[in-house]
Amino acid sequence: MNYVRSxxxxxxxxxxxxxxxxxxxxxxxxxxxxxxxxxxxPLHTPPADPEIRAALKQVSADHIxxxxxxxxxxxxxxxxxxxxxxxxxxxxVFAAAEWIKSQFEAYSKDCGGCLQVQYDEFxxxxxxxxxxxxxxxxxxxxxxxxxxxxxxxxxxxxKRMYLVTGHYDTRETDVMNTHDFAPGANDDSSGxxxxxxxxxxxxxxxFPATIVFVTVAGEEQGLNxxxxxxxxxxxxxxxxxxxxxxxxxxxxxxxxxTLQSKTRVRVFSQGILPSAPIEQIRAALSIGAENETxxxxxxxxxxxxxxxxxxxxxxxxxxxxxxxxxDRFLRGGDHRSFSDQGFAAVRFTEWRENFDHxxxxxxxxxxxxxxxxxxxxxxxxxxxVARLNMATLATLAKSPGIPQSVQVVTSNxxxxxxxxxxxxxxxxxxxxxxxxxxxxxATDWQYGVDAAKFPGTTPNSVRLPxxxxxxxxxxxACTGSYCSPAVAPVVAPRQR
Numbered sequence: 191m192n193y194v195r196s197x198x199x200x201x202x203x204x205x206x207x208x209x210x211x212x213x214x215x216x217x218x219x220x221x222x223x224x225x226x227x228x229x230x231x232p233l234h235t236p237p238a239d240p241e242i243r244a245a246l247k248q249v250s251a252d253h254i255x256x257x258x259x260x261x262x263x264x265x266x267x268x269x270x271x272x273x274x275x276x277x278x279x280x281x282x283v284f285a286a287a288e289w290i291k292s293q294f295e296a297y298s299k300d301c302g303g304c305l306q307v308q309y310d311e312f313x314x315x316x317x318x319x320x321x322x323x324x325x326x327x328x329x330x331x332x333x334x335x336x337x338x339x340x341x342x343x344x345x346x347x348x349k350r351m352y353l354v355t356g357h358y359d360t361r362e363t364d365v366m367n368t369h370d371f372a373p374g375a376n377d378d379s380s381g382x383x384x385x386x387x388x389x390x391x392x393x394x395x396x397f398p399a400t401i402v403f404v405t406v407a408g409e410e411q412g413l414n415x416x417x418x419x420x421x422x423x424x425x426x427x428x429x430x431x432x433x434x435x436x437x438x439x440x441x442x443x444x445x446x447x448t449l450q451s452k453t454r455v456r457v458f459s460q461g462i463l464p465s466a467p468i469e470q471i472r473a474a475l476s477i478g479a480e481n482e483t484x485x486x487x488x489x490x491x492x493x494x495x496x497x498x499x500x501x502x503x504x505x506x507x508x509x510x511x512x513x514x515x516x517d518r519f520l521r522g523g524d525h526r527s528f529s530d531q532g533f534a535a536v537r538f539t540e541w542r543e544n545f546d547h548x549x550x551x552x553x554x555x556x557x558x559x560x561x562x563x564x565x566x567x568x569x570x571x572x573x574x575v576a577r578l579n580m581a582t583l584a585t586l587a588k589s590p591g592i593p594q595s596v597q598v599v600t601s602n603x604x605x606x607x608x609x610x611x612x613x614x615x616x617x618x619x620x621x622x623x624x625x626x627x628x629x630x631x632a633t634d635w636q637y638g639v640d641a642a643k644f645p646g647t648t649p650n651s652v653r654l655p656x657x658x659x660x661x662x663x664x665x666x667a668c669t670g671s672y673c674s675p676a677v678a679p680v681v682a683p684r685q686r
Contacts, residue, residue, distance in 0.1 A: 225605070225656045226627060229644075230637035233626065235497045236671045241395065242584045246499060246577045248391045251569040254383045254576065257293070261286060261379040262564050267360040269408045269415075271368040272332045282368075283407060286358055287334040290405050293386055294338040301393045305403075310335035310422065314414050326365055326411040335415045337404040338389050340397070342587065347398035349616035352586045354388050354402070354434045354579050355416065356381020357409035357524055360562070363551040365410060371552045375564040376440030376540075378409065384436040384538075384576045392580055397587035398618065409437075409524055416524035424531040429615055432488050432586050432675070433535035434579050435525035441571030442544045451541040452571050453506055455578065457492055458513045458537040459485035460529035473681065478630065481514055482662060482678035484534035485525075490634055491675040492536060492582050499581040500574060508574040511541075512633060518543075534675065538575055588672040590614050590621035593650075596665045597682035598658060607658040609679055610651040614667050621667040625652055626676050628662055635664065635676065 261267070264286040271282040279285075291307060298305035311334050317327045336358075342348030360374030361367075373379075382405045389403035408414025416435075423430050441452055461480050462471055474480060489512050500508040517523055517537060528535035544566070552561030591614030599608035609625065623641035628634060644652045664676025 224660075226629070226637060226661050229654060229656050230625075230627065230639040233635055233638050236494065236673070238498050239584070239588070239671070242581055243499065245391050245395055245584065246581060248394075249387060249573050249577050249580070251573040253390070254387055254572050255567075255569040257383045257386050258375055258379040258567060258569075259564060260289065261358065261382060262373040262375055264289075266362070266368060266370060266372040267358060267374060268362070268368045268372060269333060269359045269411045270327070270331055270366065272334075273329065274368050277369070283359055284334065287336055287407070290336045290358060290382070290386070294336065294389060294403070297390045297393050298338065304340060304393055305389065306339040306341065308337065310337065310415075310419055312418050314408065314411075314418075317412060327414070333407045333415055333418070335404060335406045335419050337402055337419075338393075340389075340393055340401045340403070342398050342400040343396045344398035344618050346616050346618045347591070348400050349429050350399040350591050351428055351430045352399065352401050352432045352434075352583050353404055353430060354385050354436070354583060355404035355406055355524055356383070356385050356436045357407065357415065358382045358405045359407045359410050359415075361410040361549055363549060365549075371561075373552070373562050373564065375562050375567050376438055376442060377548050377562055378437050380438065380440035380567060380572050381436035383572060384439060384579055387573075387576045388580050388583065392584065395584070397584065399587040399591070401583050401587055406524060413522065413524055413527050416527035420527040420531045420533065423528075423533070430528070430533050431592055432491075432582075433525060433528040433533055434492075434582060435523055435528075435535060435537045436575065436579065437523045437537055438539045438543060438548070439572055439575040440566070441540050441568035442542070442547055442566050443568045444544050444547070444566060447542070447544065449542055452568060454509050454511050454541040455575055456513050456539045456541060457489045457510045458515060458517050458523075458525070458539065459483070459489040460516045460526070460535070461486065461514065463529065463532075465530065477681065479662075479678060481633070482664075484675070484677075485529055485536060486514070487664065487675040487677065488534040489536050491586070492578070493634060495582045495585050496578055500578050503574070503577075506570070506574065508578060510578065514633065538579070540571070585672055586674070588669070589674045590617040590619070590667045590669045590672075592674045593623065593665045593667050593677050596677040596679045598663065598679035599682045600658070601684055605655070605657045607654045607656050607663065608646060608651065609654070609663060609665060610646065610648065610682065611665050611677070612650060614674065617667070619669070621669050623650070624666050624668055624673060625654065626664045626666060627656065630660065630662060641665070
């Protein structure tokens with residue numbers, strides 16, 4: 191969880207501090223009649239899908255606790271323990287991988303073989319250190335990602351994929367320690383348990399698009415497992431439209447800590463990619479589009495799903511908080527690997543971490559307990575995070591996918607906005623389109639209108655009597671109440 195590359199610092203430099211707000215920061219629209227309030231209507235919380243709501247009721251905190259307890263029993267799941275020959279039977283990272291695979295296979299058996307369960311196996315070669323640290327892979331090291339694919343039922347829509355992941359490797363204070371107790375109950379058995387529980391429950395249902403349940407290794411050594419899987423997805427041309435990474439979602443419960451929130455979960459996402467072509471970065475900066483990236487749009491979709499299913503749930507609601515930065519300071523996570531390959535990806539993390547319970551040798555000093563122990567997890571909180579992940583996966587898998595080639599025409603100086611787009615990839619039927627927008631000082635969508643009400647001069651276009659200078663626009667594709675994440679327009683090439 192502490193893997194940080196120098197480009198993270200660059201990313202934070204490129205994103206001005208004035209844009210680092212949370213989605214729940216207070217925003218009061220300016221009163222009075224203006225074009226963007228007159229044309230559209232305020233966005234309302236979408237209705238809940240009875241099938242999705244029924245699925246969420248099947249999430250079990252007891253089942254999650256049992257899975258995390260079993261993971262803790264593997265003693266030390268250090269990635270580099272795969273090269274050790276003196277581990278006790280039933281311990282180490284490979285033993286954990288075999289058990290996770292067996293769990294996915296059991297879920298598949300229960301649904302009549304609906305899951306394709308497999309390893310993503312490879313050998314990580316020795317690496318140099320990063321940020322002046324010592325190398326964490328010092329000899330060829332076998333790694334195993336474990337994943338289960340719930341293939342979509344629609345022959346066309348099934349090409350689209352949505353992925354949920356957590357890492358199952360752990361670490362001690364010494365990241366190279368492969369033998370001492372490194373339970374990783376929160377970091378990241380909690381995220382692994384989310385992937386497992388999502389697979390157990392959602393495998394009982396059918397979705398048009400494909401959902402992939404993943405647990406990766408190598409996170410603590412340098413995002414190795416997710417890096418390999420993300421590159422594989424890119425090379426094989428996966429139509430991967432959303433990645434949900436869960437890392438440290440255990441809801442740490444430390445006696446005496448009154449500042450932890452069990453009703454909030456942070457959602458981190460990548461802004462402008464530092465590795466993007468400089469022309470693309472300059473173009474985004476020139477129109478203030480630092481927060482219009484695919485990952486930020488996925489985070490907004492998560493918040494909308496949250497408002498439908500979790501924000502008013504009992505006994506405790508769960509509110510997703512949009513964090514407009516890639517990750518926490520001095521830390522990193524597996525969503526970064528997918529963002530680097532151009533996929534939309536977000537990271538879920540509990541509201542307030544206790545660093546005495548992460549990356550620590552298990553011990554007690556001066557009456558204080560150190561170590562990532564099972565006793566500090568809140569399994570009801572993890573269950574709520576799992577429900578949010580599942581509701582998001584199900585909603586996206588029922589949507590028609592994201593519109594392509596969204597553009598805004600800026601050829602004329604006027605107060606109208608012309609938007610054009612192409613249909614989603616691998617979508618069945620003809621979706622409807624919704625145009626959404628928000629004031630430039632707001633972090634989440636505020637208003638929307640059916641694109642059919644303001645048709646443009648060409649198919650898949652609109653001409654809105656709303657000034658493009660005062661709002662950010664997005665286009666999303668919908669099938670009934672299931673909508674894709676919005677796609678922000680880029681400036682269309684000027685016609686000569």
